[in-house]
Amino acid sequence: MSAKRLWGIWVVAMLISFLVQLLTIDVLPHIQQDEAQITDYGRLALHPESDWSVTWRVADGKPLLLWSYIGPLIAETSFHLFGPSGLGPRIASLIGGLLAASMALGWMLARKIPVYAAFGLSLALLLDPLFLLSQRMARVDSWVIALCLATCWVLHSELKKERNTLFRWQIMVAGGLTAMAALVWPSAVFLYPLIMLELVQLPESEKSGPRKWRNILINGVLFASGALIATGILVLPVLQSIVIIYNDMTTMFSQNIDSTKTLQERFFGVFQYQSWVKMLRAFAKTFSPILPILALLGAIAYRKHGAVVVVCLTAIGIIFSTLIYEFRVLYLVPYFLVLSSGLFLRSSDKPSSLLFKRASKGALILLILWSVGTSLFLRTILGTEGKTVRDREKIYEAANTGIGPGNYNVYLGFTYEFYFAGRTLGWNLYTPYIQYSFDNQGNWIREVNHVPDSKVIDLLNLMDYAIFPRGSVDEKLAYQLAEAGLRYKSTLYLGNEQPVRQRFTTENRDRDVLLWFLQGKESYGSYLIYSRDKPLANTTIPKLN
DSSP states (O other), X not given: OOHHHHHHHHHHHHHHHHHHHHHHTTTSSOOOHHHHHHHHHHHHHHOXXXXXEEEEETTTTEEOOOSOOHHHHHHHHHHHHHOTTSOHHHHXXXXXXXXXXXXXXXXXXXXXXXXXXXXXXXXXXXXXXXXXXXXXXXXXXXXXXXXXXXXXXXXXXXXXXXXXXXXXXXXXXXXXXXXXXXXXOXXXXXXXXXXXXXXXXXXXXXXXXXXXXXXXXXXXXXXXHHHHHHHXXXXXXXXXXXXXXXXXXXXXXXXXXXXXXXXXHHHGGXXXXXXXXXXXXXXXXXXXXXHHHHHXXXXXXXXXXXXXXXXXXXXXXXXXXXXXXXXXXXXXXXXXXXXXXXXXXXXXXXXXXXXXXXXXXXXXXXXXXXXXXXXXXIHHHHHHHTTTTTOHHHHXXXXXXXTXXXXXXXXXXXXXXXXXXXXXXXXXXXEEOOOOEEOTTSXXXXXXOSOSHHHHHHHHTTOSEEEEETTOOOXXXXXXXXXXXXXXXXXXXXXXXXXXXXXXXXXXXXXXXXXXXHHXXXXXXXXXXXXXXXXXXOOOOXXXX
């Protein structure tokens, strides 16, 4: 098959996937915390002096600023481009997924993987249930993976050729892309071992001996130079806030690396079976169990991928030393793609049994059918059935009816679903940025919400309104609201009129976990609005800010 025809078929496959995803992207899953926070990080990148945020550090009385601003800026820009529905960040993330899968295809073709296998594995990445879930939640993982795979493609293709010059501008470009990935989102670090492997292997096509080590050093200097130049240029827009950002990042890291662990516990984490069970469970409950199995089989069948196994274990070790959850193990998928390709590289070697070839192709077909069936068919069916109860217009209508447009200070009691509607109506939105913890199965849980007490009351004293899920206002929170002069105003009914319950029920926990990762919350619940007798803010014509 010619390269032109192959890429033509690929474009058609991407277009079909994109259009099918658009059918239910508005309701599946429901509006998430991640998409609200990431978009708000982008707003703060443009307006670092802002005095409101849904990542509000209550104790310090300020927003949390993030140095990885490019990804959030993509979300914020897309929010303005696609309108007040808030669908823009999800669409932008889907576009990032298309780009990431395309980079994967180019990279695997450069690695001389059989065309059918490269195409099939790239399609599996495009439709991977966990990868697509991150896009449906408007996360920016897809853009990070796209940049990192583009780096691997650049390093593995043209740079494998013999060069007479010491200056290779492509290496500097690769370094720049690597730096940019970190400024899209910090999770890029989990793909750095894979990039470093490609960089170290550059001189393999050249003569061995002193010249090879000399070339490794030169390539490393060029790569680092490109990364430093790109970092210097990309940091300029946030330079005025760099000191604040640096201090805020200590808070961000403490909540994303489990600061309670000792250095020894982090080092030996990779040898603890509980960590491996958590990782495997993360893939299983997000409907992505097949690719890790193929990666293991590929690593066993194709011994020449020993270096890939090493860097994959390195990435796993980094993840285990921080926190193990679904959108962190997602970054292992590119490693699994390469390891899985070992099955097909082994099949193309001679001698290779006919049974092994058929089994490898059968496994690839199973992987593709599973991804297509879960991502394009099952999720579309579930999303279509839930369009009425999860319609985003319900949120806007409730916000407009319950509070209305105006320059109001509104406290969102972790009701992130009101973020895009609130911004459209001109509200200044506040939600505490809190420390999360984990249950014994590795699920995120919130144990402490509105603290410290005195600071929360001080913040509520500045609010015109507050919105909470029905059933979440306990005695302590009711006292804080009363002290701040906020009184119950009304209840908004958006579907399920039952009081808020725990994320997963005890009796059907496994089923609830699977359904949540497949479709999200089944419907919006009911909400309580608290207000003061005379709002502090002026009712002005709202701006999309």
